[in-house]
Amino acid sequence: MKRTLVEVFCGLAAMLLMVSFHQQIARLETQQKDVTALERKLNQVAASSTGNPGELKDLQEQILQQTEARMQRLEQQLASANAGSDQAKVIADELEQAQKDVASFRSQLTSDFNRTRELVDAYISEVRAKERDAAMRISETQRGIATLASQMYCDHSELTRQMLLPTVQLNGEDTVGSGTIVFSGPNPKAGGKNESYVLTSYHVVRNILADTPKARQTGFEVTIYLGDEKLVVPGRMIASEAKIDAALVKLDTDRQLPFVANALPRDETADVRVWDPVCAVGCPLGNDPVPSKGEVSSLHNELNGANYWMINAPTYFGNSGGGIYRADTHQLIGVFSKIYTHGKGSPVVVPHMGLCTPMDLVYEWLEREKLSHLLQSAPVHRVDLGQLAAPMK
Numbered sequence: 481m482k483r484t485l486v487e488v489f490c491g492l493a494a495m496l497l498m499v500s501f502h503q504q505i506a507r508l509e510t511q512q513k514d515v516t517a518l519e520r521k522l523n524q525v526a527a528s529s530t531g532n533p534g535e536l537k538d539l540q541e542q543i544l545q546q547t548e549a550r551m552q553r554l555e556q557q558l559a560s561a562n563a564g565s566d567q568a569k570v571i572a573d574e575l576e577q578a579q580k581d582v583a584s585f586r587s588q589l590t591s592d593f594n595r596t597r598e599l600v601d602a603y604i605s606e607v608r609a610k611e612r613d614a615a616m617r618i619s620e621t622q623r624g625i626a627t628l629a630s631q632m633y634c635d636h637s638e639l640t641r642q643m644l645l646p647t648v649q650l651n652g653e654d655t656v657g658s659g660t661i662v663f664s665g666p667n668p669k670a671g672g673k674n675e676s677y678v679l680t681s682y683h684v685v686r687n688i689l690a691d692t693p694k695a696r697q698t699g700f701e702v703t704i705y706l707g708d709e710k711l712v713v714p715g716r717m718i719a720s721e722a723k724i725d726a727a728l729v730k731l732d733t734d735r736q737l738p739f740v741a742n743a744l745p746r747d748e749t750a751d752v753r754v755w756d757p758v759c760a761v762g763c764p765l766g767n768d769p770v771p772s773k774g775e776v777s778s779l780h781n782e783l784n785g786a787n788y789w790m791i792n793a794p795t796y797f798g799n800s801g802g803g804i805y806r807a808d809t810h811q812l813i814g815v816f817s818k819i820y821t822h823g824k825g826s827p828v829v830v831p832h833m834g835l836c837t838p839m840d841l842v843y844e845w846l847e848r849e850k851l852s853h854l855l856q857s858a859p860v861h862r863v864d865l866g867q868l869a870a871p872m873k
Contacts, residue, residue, distance in 0.1 A: 646741040647762065648660070654692075679727075705769060804816055
């Protein structure tokens with residue numbers, strides 16, 4: 481009888497243990513089904529062409545959270561299970577799988593984030609490249625339109641006013657050169673007094689002072705062209721930079737001169753390109769100012785530690801110090817400096833190979849001299865091709 485009772489109690493204990501074990505297994509299966517359902521939904525969203533990236537990320541986070549929670553419950557169940565029992569083994573297996581799932585999802589989330597970041601970076605790079613390309617095309621189109629406009633519409637009086645008449649002639653006893661009026665009017669740094677300044681080449685003034693000794697005390701002659709008359713006034717060099725062959729001359733007159741060159745703004749000097757059409761204006765061989773047309777031939781010509789631009793507009797002795805202008809906008813972009821010669825005994829001038837000091841170097845020099853305010857820049861007038869193409873009424 482006792483034996484039978486013991487067997488009954490043992491049977492009941494085993495049955496209770498089995499029931500508890502099956503309940504644990506059922507809970508594990510239920511938890512796994514929850515995670516599996518989320519995984520299935522995740523795959524459906526990922527496979528959908530209209531899947532929202534935010535929704536996909538939320539589902540991934542939910543799966544990760546549920547898997548981590550399942551892992552914590554398994555750890556607790558494993559701690560309460562009998563060591564070495566079948567229940568402990570099943571829980572340990574489930575815990576190991578949950579740990580793998582967590583590691584997998586974390587790796588997937590990191591991978592998805594890196595892929596998204598790579599896609600975003602690639603997209604941003606593509607947009608920036610397109611912006612740069614568009615800006616370059618717009619700039620090229622604007623230059624092309626301006627060039628075409630200048631060819632289609634040529635106001636001779638404007639060309640003379642903007643490029644020819646700002647040109648002056650610098651005279652010594654045996655030397656002649658050119659210059660460009662860059663400022664005339666009330667000088668804010670001189671108490672509002674009318675002053676006029678000429679930009680020229682250093683070697684022109686140096687040569688005049690060398691062959692005309694009295695010019696150091698009295699100044700040298702500067703001929704100003706006013707259209708219907710000429711005005712001769714003394715001039716004195718107030719600043720110079722031999723390295724870039726540039727000099728600034730102050731004119732001894734309080735008269736406000738009507739014709740002043742429009743300097744290319746400093747932030748636009750980098751826009752000058754090879755093939756850009758230019759006009760060179762100067763007083764070759766002591767003549768009154770004459771223009772010649774050409775293009776920018778080169779932007780890189782190292783000489784005595786400074787960079788010069790080369791132009792192919794015809795120039796000759798006496799052009800030194802004269803202005804180089806954009807043919808389309810009539811803006812001053814440089815100062816003519818040197819002309820190429822060929823041969824030693826009897827050098828032959830190469831009139832289509834001239835070097836000029838670019839305006840960016842002039843700006844840097846005058847800024848060091850605290851005189852950059854003497855370069856005046858005004859908005860340029862561009863011809864409306866739509867108006868030119870409109871039918872005549």
